Amino acid sequence: MNHLTQTQRLLSGTGLAVAWLAVWGLGHLAEFTAHASVWYPPSALTFAALLVIGFRSVPYLFVANFIATLWSVWIYDISASGPEIVAGGIANAIAHIGCYGIGAALLQRIADRQKHSLPRIVIAFLGIATGASMAATITVISSLVIFGLLEARAVAETWLAFWIGDFVALVVLGPLCGALLLKLERSPVFWIEPLDVVRQDSLTGAFGLKLLITAVVGTAAMVATASIGTVESAFLIFFLLIPQMWLTHSESPLGTAVSLAAISFLIILWLGVLDLAEFVFIYQFAIAIVATTAYFGIAIPLLASDNEQLRERLMFDRLTGATSRDLLYFQAGQELARARRGATSCLAVVDLDRFKDINDRHGHTRGDRSLVELATIMRRETRSTDVVARYGGDEFVIVFPDTTVDDARERLEALLDEVRSSTAVPGVHLTASVGLTESVPEDDFASWFERADAALLLAKRRGRDRVEVNAVG
Numbered sequence: 011m012n013h014l015t016q017t018q019r020l021l022s023g024t025g026l027a028v029a030w031l032a033v034w035g036l037g038h039l040a041e042f043t044a045h046a047s048v049w050y051p052p053s054a055l056t057f058a059a060l061l062v063i064g065f066r067s068v069p070y071l072f073v074a075n076f077i078a079t080l081w082s083v084w085i086y087d088i089s090a091s092g093p094e095i096v097a098g099g100i101a102n103a104i105a106h107i108g109c110y111g112i113g114a115a116l117l118q119r120i121a122d123r124q125k126h127s128l129p130r131i132v133i134a135f136l137g138i139a140t141g142a143s144m145a146a147t148i149t150v151i152s153s154l155v156i157f158g159l160l161e162a163r164a165v166a167e168t169w170l171a172f173w174i175g176d177f178v179a180l181v182v183l184g185p186l187c188g189a190l191l192l193k194l195e196r197s198p199v200f201w202i203e204p205l206d207v208v209r210q211d212s213l214t215g216a217f218g219l220k221l222l223i224t225a226v227v228g229t230a231a232m233v234a235t236a237s238i239g240t241v242e243s244a245f246l247i248f249f250l251l252i253p254q255m256w257l258t259h260s261e262s263p264l265g266t267a268v269s270l271a272a273i274s275f276l277i278i279l280w281l282g283v284l285d286l287a288e289f290v291f292i293y294q295f296a297i298a299i300v301a302t303t304a305y306f307g308i309a310i311p312l313l314a315s316d317n318e319q320l321r322e323r324l325m326f327d328r329l330t331g332a333t334s335r336d337l338l339y340f341q342a343g344q345e346l347a348r349a350r351r352g353a354t355s356c357l358a359v360v361d362l363d364r365f366k367d368i369n370d371r372h373g374h375t376r377g378d379r380s381l382v383e384l385a386t387i388m389r390r391e392t393r394s395t396d397v398v399a400r401y402g403g404d405e406f407v408i409v410f411p412d413t414t415v416d417d418a419r420e421r422l423e424a425l426l427d428e429v430r431s432s433t434a435v436p437g438v439h440l441t442a443s444v445g446l447t448e449s450v451p452e453d454d455f456a457s458w459f460e461r462a463d464a465a466l467l468l469a470k471r472r473g474r475d476r477v478e479v480n481a482v483g
């Protein structure tokens with residue numbers, strides 16, 4: 011079993027190394043000058059692997075890094091001695107993994123403390139991405155120069171592009187790599203909120219459609235720049251922010267990460283196809299700005315869904331699903347306003363009989379089930395326009411809009427029949443008492459409720475399991 015786990019680990023580690031080399035190849039394809047890519051995806055994968063898998067990923071990242079050094083010696087036709095290449099490869103790997111490892115460890119610590127604040131984690135991530143990519147640039151370029159794999163005079167024209175390429179990839183692809191590794195890794199060492207959480211319902215449209223519109227806007231902007239050819243026209247790419255923010259505000263964080271990765275691929279593709287390399291810094295800047303803005307935007311659907319849950323809790327009783335007291339006041343107020351204009355509505359107070367005994371003899375769980383059963387019967391026996399609210403404890407209120415006392419009484423008698431014959435709670439024979447009254451134009455909620463409550467008291471005094479009416483006038 012243990013052996014199998016070791017083999018599986020070896021296989022997944024090898025998969026990581028192969029994936030790393032594949033994205034290194036992609037980064038090389040996106041190079042606009044030697045050692046400088048529009049974006050350098052290995053920085054994102056290294057950071058994500060160290061964050062999610064931890065130390066276990068280091069040997070595989072190291073091997074992949076070393077092979078990449080050999081690969082670039084071959085690609086750039088560098089004339090260095092064997093020992094120089096080996097030492098350079100080792101130094102390069104240590105520098106790259108070390109810098110992103112420190113960054114990942116830092117983010118891990120901050121995220122541990124800030125579990126509930128996504129915006130703070132985003133700020134930490136962006137700050138760490140800046141520092142880690144800068145440190146990786148300095149240390150990797152130094153090791154390349156020291157071991158003769160990069161000429162010292164090339165440093166001035168390389169370092170900035172090298173840094174921006176690492177930074178852009180880390181920001182735009184890091185979260186997607188992290189999300190994918192979180193899905194693949196059985197025992198991740200890092201965890202924040204699930205990345206595919208619910209989103210807002212009010213914004214409609216399929217994810218694919220939003221992605222397509224984003225791609226069309228990006229493509230149109232770059233085709234326009236290719237035909238106009240001015241620096242100013244390259245800034246058209248910033249219109250990407252509009253569809254991207256629409257997508258971010260209406261999809262899960264994972265959807266945003268996928269979209270940002272897709273957009274960055276698209277931009278790099280058009281950069282090559284439309285021969286727009288002279289504007290590369292504008293496009294790198296655009297990718298970074300769209301990504302950072304989108305990450306802050308991720309908090310909005312999360313907040314909206316939290317808000318929705320809080321509103322739900324405020325409006326409905328959690329145990330029985332009946333309307334809450336707050337919402338009852340509001341809806342009863344509307345009925346009373348109509349009563350002032352001549353309508354007649356009724357209010358009933360419904361209370362389980364000897365509920366304290368049920369709790370004492372059968373326990374609170376069955377007591378709770380009795381409340382749920384009463385609420386279920388009340389909802390079943392009333393119209394959708396009636397309001398069934400939990401007033402407190404075992405006391406409920408029903409508001410019957412546009413209903414005479416006789417009609418309300420008839421329905422309440424049927425409701426009590428249902429309660430009496432209920433067998434939903436094992437061993438418990440349920441009955442309830444009801445006080446009923448109609449509205450008068452002078453009523454406020456307190457006077458309306460008090461009349462019904464007085465009728466309820468009478469129903470209890472007269473032996474329970476009955477409806478008593480407090481008639482007006």
Ligand SMILES: Nc1nc2c(ncn2[C@@H]2O[C@H](COP(=O)(O)OP(=O)(O)OP(=O)(O)O)[C@@H](O)[C@H]2O)c(=O)[nH]1
Nearest residue numbers: 361362363364365366367369374377378403404470
């Ligand atoms: N299981 C359960 N019990 C509750 C809940 N809220 C209040 N209670 C209990 O409900 C009981 C209310 O009893 P009362 O309405 O005062 O009296 P009663 O026993 O129903 O007697 P009568 O109303 O005179 O028939 C108290 O024992 C409360 O502890 C709840 O959410 N769940």
